[in-house]
Amino acid sequence: MKRILVIDDDQDILDLVAYNLSRNGFRCFTAQKCSSGMDLLMTENPDLVILDIMLPGFNGLTFLEEIKNNASTSAIPVIMLTAKGEESDRILGLEMGADDYVPKPFSVRELILRVQRSLDRAELSDTNPRLRCNGISLDFDRYEVSAAGKEVHLTATEFKLLAFLLRNKGRVVSRSRLLEKVWGYQFSGTTRTVDTHIQRLRDKLDSVSHGIETVRGVGYKMEPLNPENGWPGKTSQLAKAGRVY
Secondary structure (H helix, E strand, O other): OOEEEEEOOOHHHHHHHHHHHHHOOOEEEEEOOHHHHHHHHHHHOOOEEEEEOOOOOOOHHHHHHHHHHOOOOOOOOEEEEEEOOOHHHHHHHHHOOOOEEEEEOOOHHHHHHHHHHHHHHHHHOOOOOEEEEOOEEEEOOOOEEEEOOEEEOOOHHHHHHHHHHHHOOOOOEEHHHHHHHHHOOOOOOOHHHHHHHHHHHHHHHHHHHHHEEEEOOOEEEEOOEOOOOOOEOOOOHHHHOOOOO
16 A cells, blocks of 8 residues: 655645545545654655645745655655646746646546556656666666667657566566556557557567567566576466456
8 A cells, every 4th residue: 555645734635635545545644734744754654745835834845855855755756736826836846856746726536646657657767777687678777778788779658668567577467557557547549559669669679579478368578588498488377367467
């Protein structure tokens, strides 16, 4: 269960957001002041922070700066809550490291979607800056990919698609799951879009592309190569049983 810290001086907003986050499977902690919010940040270790800008004491931008300047909290995604007219604050917040912003008044449903998308992005680029499998190396810090020792130039979407497959190597990932995680909840494309991007990815990976297996009628998986023959092993019992991610 992902843990969300919400800091806002309006108790009605805190109650509304906390209620809807809980309904959607999150564990929620709330605070009306930066001081109590900082205590919760350090003791509860949240996975994401929803932060109002206008707060008593010192404002949310100062709190954001504290989060991003602390090595133990700098990787935590932050979504800023802002009033519509505060364009300069929104821009400054993004420049200071906020992952997203939601203008007030806001749609609760949109906020939940933005929370999930921010968590997904954090999951794609977590504390491991490099992923390796089947002769493929993906480096988040340098935003580089190599295949069999040769540099490969990928689009941003291809990079995210490959990263998600590598993070879930050995697991079958459905086309709908890939659409959700790589393209986003509101993407209006079809599963054919996934197939097209997978083919382009295979073309660019060339000699090591056979590690990306097609699971007919379901989706794809990055299958670690069998060291004895250099080819993906047989489909796992989990995949045969139809249990996919």
